[in-house]
Amino acid sequence: MEILEEKKNKNKKYKPILEGIPNWPVYQLSKNRKEFIDEVTRQSIERIRELRPSNKQLLDDLQATAYREQNRIKRNRWRVDPKDDSAFWSKIKNELVELSTRNPDELTEAVNQLLEKIVYRYASEIAGNFKPSSYRFAREAVKFWFARLLNGARVKKFGAFFRNRYTLRDKIHIVGKVKLLRKLARKGTVVMVPTHFSNLDSILVGWIIHEMGLPAFIYGAGLNLFNIKIMAYFMNSLGAYKVDRRKKNLPYLETLKMYSNLAIQKGAHSLFFPGGTRSRSGMIEKQLKLGLLSTAVEAQRTCYNSEGEQRKIFVVPVTLNYHFVLEAPELIEDYLSTKGQDRYFPENDKYGSFQLIRFMIKFFGNRSNISVSIGPALDVLGNYVDEEGNSLDAHNRIINTKDYFISSGELTIDRQREDEYTRMLSQRIVAEYHKINRVFASHLVSFIAFEMWQKKYHQLDLFNLLRLPEEELEIDYQEFRATFKRVRKQIYLLKEQGKINFASHVKGKVDLVINSGIDNVGVFHLNRPLLKNKKGNIVTKDLSLLYYYHNRLAGYGLEQFI
């Protein structure tokens, strides 16, 4: 097995690029939390009034908001929701009714006051609460306990628990453009946009940001994560702000966007998951949510418009690569039951603090590794950026990013144009995800096994295929092996063309790589997606799960080599 070990991680420990927490933009934000919330409130109101200039339109929206909020409280209540939620919204509703009796000259004033109440509440709810003391504590706690778990589980000797032979860096590999990212984080504001597969992503990403020596980022985390107490603690101390996906009303969305927008403008490095929610299918995101992404474009334009220093914004795509996704069975079930319908996914997290810790122990005891690929930095239009922070075109000529916002010689505000830029940026990010995606042996064996079954039963559609009894499915090992070699060769070719990346363990001897893939894929699930039977042939215990892990390699056109 030793050949299959990941190459020794070259990553030395990176020195922090900013000494001392007080210099961090995220700390500055939380120190002036109150002022910041006030500013977010003020500017959000301005924006909402711009979008809904007449009182009539705005009132319609506020009524819809109040109605939906009350509905949410009735139907879908979470532990993190404030106690006075219900009282607050019935009061708002009463005030809305009362408004209809006001005479027209007072109306605008009254509507604005009401709007302010709502927006202020949202802004306070969204705002993060970064505390240096608990940041330090959480950071050290994570490092200490992870190291204990790792050493205790791996080195099976008495006392190993207190050794430091293995560190997290052996377990989690950071590859890609780390140096570039560190340089640019000093020159401008970084907006990191990772793929999203698991609830653990948020914590993982918090750790790698620290590990790369970067100051804490502010980041958007789903409010559902705050239901889990231990997560909530870490998220808060890592500087997270809360994104509540149940709230789809105009005042909330505008407030959320303004929060991100202003934080980026103030130079706080930011992170959010542009897919919006965890990938249900296991595929790399193809369609991104444009809301938060648009704040990067808007913040860049505002920076160029400002008198002072014109900070540049760098968008950095990141992919998180796992052998195993804790929630995979639920995710794929969601996906299959709603395929073809674009409906809201209920966030029912079955994992409490206990399950999470148990998973950690298993994870660290296993050889299962995680790798994080840091992509090349892009400007807000998706152009590559060099070490000096210059945007480059396809022929390496320098582009002045400000020119994208210039019309007839002047910087102009054109929201439709910026929506289009956001769409272009999102396509560039998706393309980069596919390029920096790091193939593991487990992804490859899943992909091949599933595709071979699909080919064998080509007359069945996906749902009928998934309904086949697992006992009937068996692939002859030699046949599997031959296909594996063929597809792996194709992956090498794709890598040469810069279209994909793979972990070094994929390059080992065929049988060893296949074995390690099968051993690792979805290793902690009750039903293993892939196994070898006594004859040495390939079988599955859960085809839907296999489909989930297979999807990681969808979209590269590899099907034709099966």
Place this chain on the structure above:
Amino acid sequence: MSSEHNSSFSTDEKPVGVIGAGSFGTVIANMIAQNRNVLLYARNADVVKHINEKKENRGYAIHPNVQALNDLATLADKCDVIFPIVPSSHFRAMMQQLAPYLHPYHMLIHGTKGFDITLPAGETVESVEKLDRSRVKTMSEVIQEESVAVRIGCLAGPNLSKELAMRQPAATVVASHFQEVIQTGKKLLKSDRFQVYENNDIVGVEIAGVLKNIIAIASGALSGLGFGDNAKGLLISRGAVEMVYLGRALGGDLKAFLGVAGIGDLVTTCNSPKSRNFTVGYRLAKGEKLNDIIADMKEVAEGINTVRIAKKCADTYKVRALITDRLYRVLFEGLNIEEALEFLMRFPLNMDIDFI
């Protein structure tokens, strides 16, 4: 920034650039000149001299606000808005020359109805195994690939140069993802005799404008054979269906085909002896050879090349395109026009419309 021909409306605004001094380019330059100063680029220095001295080009009088030049760097420097109107076969080369001078603030609205193809070395449209969308590009895609310009639009619709020059009523579509581009195009082109419509499906509009040239050649051929309006009505409606299928395979949306740039342009070109593509079909039917016709046309009939490309694409994407296919055989494989027509009339088809 001001040009020699100052007039009350355009002294303080930058001139507008037009690249390509063919008939359509010249006519567009003249139309814009009613609203702004125009710099008209021609590849050939003699043509530039001729335009500036004689105030005439290809039989069209040149508006006093139009100045010809031979230098892309100057054009890009002086103009924020540029209309590239050159044949599709030269488009990419032109963009490669222009690209170093372009900045993200430039706005490009092209008026070229043809495809760009990139083939592996040594291959031809016929020899290549597959011709898919990665090798066939619309002009807006070429602009995006070759330059930093993103604010891109296109002109499409029934715009016969001769009629436009006579200021007969007509309309065009300006298509772009950017409202800003559409509004600028409208402002620059609009006059009391020229209506400008908006569309945001730029690729759909481009594809519709390109594919209609195929049907235009076929329509010319019908006229050349001496057939009447029943035949033409049949061709146009079946031609439209074929455009929709091919267009969809290439990534266009149905809506673009029903608008001014689709049906509008199709009906116009299919009825007009003034259209170059129509003329090609007409003369073919009269018994002339394709090479002779091409040799003696002053300007490119985009449709001829489009037939080759569309035929290969139809094969690649397995789309049934009977008219394109027969026309291809007539143009390049020496099939008799009468035989082609007979085949089309006999082919067992019964469903009229099945795409809505």
